[in-house]
Amino acid sequence: MRTAPTHQPSTERNQHSQRADHETAPAEPLRGLGEVPWPDLADSTGSAAAIPLLLNKIAWGGAPTAAAALGELRDRICQYGFVVAQATAATVPFLAELARLPHVTCRPEVVRLLASIAHADQWERTASAYPKLLNHRENPVAWERAAREAVRELRGLPDQLPADESELGRAAAELARALDPALTAG
Template identity: 65%
Template sequence: MPSARPRTCHCPTPSEGAEMATPLRNLERVSWGEIKDSKGSAEAIPFLLNTVAWGDAATARAALQDLRERICQFGFVVEQATAATVPFLWELAELPQVTCRVQIIQLLRDIAEARQWERTAAAYPKLLNRRENWVGWEREARQAVRAHRGTLQHLLAEPDTELVRVTAELATTLAD
């Protein structure tokens, strides 16, 4: 089983002297080591987000797949770290140099649609009394996706037709 420890990043990084709008500059504001993803500590999430931002196409896709497994397992099971990760996913989706923007939008849509724990708790209310607040994590994650829906208009104006298509699907999900 892969370790949840952060790895040394061998991916491209922004050039020295990059302008103040450097992506992901607020990652350190999140206490990643104090929250959990599906593999344990969420400490690896900043590394994965940076790899998505600066990696080549294959590396970025692999990092996004790992991230997906950590914050939205099976496409519908969110974790404690999901809501904290969502704003960074929106940020990456807006950057033209990010090679997997379509997949990022699909991940955001999956998070917005996640209701696994909520539905289970409706049938088994005892789930609400557990130490892990799965229902709350799910709601927080959906709210985090909705909080950045103003980004949709920008993405719908992109020249990439596949990006526009999945963004329109996300917009429909958020309109429900």
């Protein structure tokens, strides 16, 4: 009995792509998730214990799963696109890892979330009008500052992403502007 020939794609391009990806992607993505005391941190829903699961879904899920997980994560750590939570700063390094992973299906959205966090100043602006906010046991102004600083530590990330007109390239340019206010002043 004859069978149809099996198509065997060339591995030359894939091997080249994998070599290039290993140069910028972490060897073991999201390895440090277990080192963060997530249940002790707060997100917009209360305990941040679900954040590792959401990050893993973004990293390893298919497009619909990753997009849904990113939407939920965004609501938890940067609600409305400008209100950060206590767990936001701890989440930022993992978002940077996801932005570097070529197999992550929602990389542009991850990079845009980082840009939103970099711009977040809702609590700080509110505290300037209502200074008593700074006296609360939970200090959202400190959370916001820590989150912005965590994103600022990623200054080199836009250079590791495409600098073209792709959706990811545009998101990287957005993040670069958020990290360098001099770029937006011009």
